[in-house]
Amino acid sequence: xxxxxxxGKGGTGKTTVALSLALAAEGPVELLDCDVExxxxxxxxxxxxxxxxxxGLPVPVVDPARCDACGVCGExxxxxxxxVLPHGAxxxxxxxxxxxxxARLCPTGAxxxxxxxxxxxxxxxxxxVHLVTGRLDVGQTLAPPVVRAVRRRANGAGxxxxxxxxxxxxxxxxxxxxxxxxxxVTEPTPFGLNDLELAVVALRRLSLPFGVVVNRAGCGxxxxxxxxxxxEIPILLEIPHDRRIAEAYARGEALVEALPELKPDFRFLLxxxxxxxxxxxxxxxxxx
Amino acid sequence: MKVVVTAEAATWDACVDPRFGRAPVFVLVDTDTRELxxxxxxxGVAAGQGAGVQAAAVVCRTGATAVLTGxxxxxxxxxxxxxxxxxxxGAAGTVAQAVESFAAGRLVEAxxxxxxxxxx
Numbered sequence: 001x002x003x004x005x006x007x008g009k010g011g012t013g014k015t016t017v018a019l020s021l022a023l024a025a026e027g028p029v030e031l032l033d034c035d036v037e038x039x040x041x042x043x044x045x046x047x048x049x050x051x052x053x054x055x056g057l058p059v060p061v062v063d064p065a066r067c068d069a070c071g072v073c074g075e076x077x078x079x080x081x082x083x084v085l086p087h088g089a090x091x092x093x094x095x096x097x098x099x100x101x102x103a104r105l106c107p108t109g110a111x112x113x114x115x116x117x118x119x120x121x122x123x124x125x126x127x128x129v130h131l132v133t134g135r136l137d138v139g140q141t142l143a144p145p146v147v148r149a150v151r152r153r154a155n156g157a158g159x160x161x162x163x164x165x166x167x168x169x170x171x172x173x174x175x176x177x178x179x180x181x182x183x184x185v186t187e188p189t190p191f192g193l194n195d196l197e198l199a200v201v202a203l204r205r206l207s208l209p210f211g212v213v214v215n216r217a218g219c220g221x222x223x224x225x226x227x228x229x230x231x232e233i234p235i236l237l238e239i240p241h242d243r244r245i246a247e248a249y250a251r252g253e254a255l256v257e258a259l260p261e262l263k264p265d266f267r268f269l270l271x272x273x274x275x276x277x278x279x280x281x282x283x284x285x286x287x288x
Numbered sequence: 289m290k291v292v293v294t295a296e297a298a299t300w301d302a303c304v305d306p307r308f309g310r311a312p313v314f315v316l317v318d319t320d321t322r323e324l325x326x327x328x329x330x331x332g333v334a335a336g337q338g339a340g341v342q343a344a345a346v347v348c349r350t351g352a353t354a355v356l357t358g359x360x361x362x363x364x365x366x367x368x369x370x371x372x373x374x375x376x377x378g379a380a381g382t383v384a385q386a387v388e389s390f391a392a393g394r395l396v397e398a399x400x401x402x403x404x405x406x407x408x
Contacts, residue, residue, distance in 0.1 A: 074345070079337075079338060080335075080337070080338025080341050080342055081338075083341050083342065083344070083345040083367060084345065085344075085345055085348045085349075085367065085370055085371040086348055086349060086371065087370075087371070087372070090341075090345075090366075090367050090370045092338070092341050092363050092366075092367070094363070094405075095337065095338050095341065095363070
């Protein structure tokens with residue numbers, strides 16, 4: 001079962017919630033840190049037996065002796081990763097998405113492929129938590145292949161918790177795709193609401209069942225609550241606006257370890273997510 | 289010789305557009321015959337990314353041996369260099385003024401991109 005923790009706005013508490021779900025669960029959990037531009041779950045866990053593995057993407061290499069500048073590769077490429085100049089094809093590695101179409105379609109066999117490194121996947125253990133972290137190299141912009149590499153590491157035998165990147169763009173879609181259920185973490189502020197609405201549109205388009213966790217409940221206003229009520233989005237949990245939580249976070253302590261009295265709340269959240277996932281899998285009794 | 293000027297329209301008195309990949313029109317000028325024609329670049333103006341590279345491919349196909357523009361980024365510069373097109377940055381004013389400056393040797397030939405890329 002895969003639970004994805006996402007948000008529109010950054011800094012709402014995705015990592016806090018993802019870690020709390022992983023640590024509140026009984027039995028083995030795979031925690032996938034898919035926020036590959038700034039992974040941080042490992043800062044809150046004492047991870048041992050760490051393994052690193054490179055993540056790369058195929059990128060074309062043109063043999064000028066065999067390229068006759070026919071133009072097939074440039075027309076096939078959807079990203080401008082290869083353009084055909086009068087004397088031959090020219091590769092722009094940073095725009096290449098690694099689909100392989102140019103190499104496959106080249107009529108003269110002038111295109112071979114090499115691997116361009118994008119980042120790495122780091123795996124380690126912390127008690128019952130198996131942590132998989134994706135890390136995009138500095139200077140790279142293509143996050144989704146690294147996110148997908150992290151997702152592929154999950155064997156899915158038990159619970160999988162995905163800590164997604166913020167926003168609603170490609171890396172987020174790569175992180176939450178094929179999850180069983182998603183949690184959108186927000187804060188009760190106008191910024192929180194604005195970005196929550198964007199995330200809701202994205203998740204509905206993926207037909208992913210989801211609910212909302214309101215973090216820092218008690219600050220801001222009621223607009224997030226009113227929006228969720230109007231949209232019939234369940235608010236699954238409210239985490240109080242409490243200085244002790246910020247202090248624990250700043251010390252690198254996981255929420256449910258610093259404030260164990262909150263653990264039952266996250267067990268409750270796990271139960272609700274399991275129930276939502278199960279309900280979504282049942283044949284629909286709605287009118288057809 | 290044939291040169292391309294990045295501009296807002298295909299006339300001698302149109303303003304130079306300093307953005308290489310996002311200029312609305314590439315004006316192809318024959319500096320010997322004073323012939324002028326325009327190549328639409330609305331696709332580049334609207335492109336999400338990679339506008340500079342596509343623009344470079346268009347310029348290379350015109351047969352021009354130099355491009356007169358305001359600025360040129362790294363991916364476009366690499367593609368123009370691969371296509372054997374020289375890049376002259378700092379062009380300003382009208383198309384006519386840019387061509388005049390170029391003919392008088394007042395535009396500097398870029399040896400590398402003079403601005404950073406937008407994406408990577």
